[in-house]
Amino acid sequence: MRVYNFSAGPAMLPEEVLKRAADEMLEYGETGQSVMEMSHRSKEYQAIIDSVEAKLREVMSIPENYKVLFLQGGASSQFAMVPLNLMNGSGKADFVLTGQWASKAYQEASRYGECKVVASSKDKTFSYIPKLDPKEFTPDADYFHICLNNTIYGTKFPELPETGNVPLVADMSSCILSEPVDVSKFGLIYAGAQKNMGPAGLTVVIIREDLIGNARDITPTMFNYKTHAENGSMYNTPPTYGIYILGLVLDWVKEKGGLEAMKKINEKKAALLYNFLDGSKLFKPTVTGPERSIMNIPFVTGNDEMDAKFVSESKKAGFINIKGHRSVGGMRASIYNAMPMEGVEKLVEFMKKFEAENA
Ligand SMILES: *Cc1c(COP(=O)(O)O)cnc(C)c1O
Numbered sequence: 001m002r003v004y005n006f007s008a009g010p011a012m013l014p015e016e017v018l019k020r021a022a023d024e025m026l027e028y029g030e031t032g033q034s035v036m037e038m039s040h041r042s043k044e045y046q047a048i049i050d051s052v053e054a055k056l057r058e059v060m061s062i063p064e065n066y067k068v069l070f071l072q073g074g075a076s077s078q079f080a081m082v083p084l085n086l087m088n089g090s091g092k093a094d095f096v097l098t099g100q101w102a103s104k105a106y107q108e109a110s111r112y113g114e115c116k117v118v119a120s121s122k123d124k125t126f127s128y129i130p131k132l133d134p135k136e137f138t139p140d141a142d143y144f145h146i147c148l149n150n151t152i153y154g155t156k157f158p159e160l161p162e163t164g165n166v167p168l169v170a171d172m173s174s175c176i177l178s179e180p181v182d183v184s185k186f187g188l189i190y191a192g193a194q195k196n197m198g199p200a201g202l203t204v205v206i207i208r209e210d211l212i213g214n215a216r217d218i219t220p221t222m223f224n225y226k227t228h229a230e231n232g233s234m235y236n237t238p239p240t241y242g243i244y245i246l247g248l249v250l251d252w253v254k255e256k257g258g259l260e261a262m263k264k265i266n267e268k269k270a271a272l273l274y275n276f277l278d279g280s281k282l283f284k285p286t287v288t289g290p291e292r293s294i295m296n297i298p299f300v301t302g303n304d305e306m307d308a309k310f311v312s313e314s315k316k317a318g319f320i321n322i323k324g325h326r327s328v329g330g331m332r333a334s335i336y337n338a339m340p341m342e343g344v345e346k347l348v349e350f351m352k353k354f355e356a357e358n359a
Pocket of ligand 1: 101
């Protein structure tokens, strides 16, 4: 029996996607082989990677002057790859610290140049998105970095900072494909696949073409965007199977009606859980206000033993990985695209019952 998996990542994949992957596992089309076994230089695989890129461009409405790169190394490698490639003008960059991932991006970039924290919400365990004062922005920064959706803390930027000519760089690991974004507002978008796009091992980078080709001399060949842009993500062996699964996920997103439809479903799922939490006598959401994430929803009872009891009983009832991140405690329900409405409905039912028995 499949469980409802509320993991922050690797996370659930749509059942339809897994079934199709299973159907095609032994033989993809008429090729006599699994996608996993295919040469990445074969024309069969070239057709797969080309179609995945085309689908991603279609689903996200990616403008012509952006390159799509299929890389490895996780979002965490981008914390270094971005400064190595972009921080080669003034050598400065701005950061908004909205959580652990944003802080890691800042720390890593600080090894390469002059990094400024323009705002932080660390004072309240990153439970809100800080107000931004454009007067604090560095006018000649090489880039401005944000983490759009903060996986651990359950916040999302309600609006994008206006950075003018300074390229906006966003870590979208936990919100990519959850709703439409205007790609043209960004210089670079990156995301690890294992939240909303596919299996771990694939990292997607969407980069404006003019930002390619300015890497520092010390940049390792594999960390240079130019290397991958010039070789169609085939400089070396790309994560072939992960890219194929992303293609199936994109087919699924398209069938559901694209990102506008995903947004509606995601907002409905999140509202169901938030409405319950807001009225609950036992559970409290840790984030209030317009910066609430529709992907990751942390909540607490305020009592560590009660939290542990809930985590243990929910697991027995078939809701797994609902324990919160150690830095926040309590619980967290990650409800990415692949979590069905039914999963959230059943979780809320279970929470109501738990509340009645324990409040
Ligand atoms: C999961 C996550 C990461 C880390 O991704 P890796 O692929 O494990 O390096 C970074 N940023 C955000 C926002 C995440 O959710």
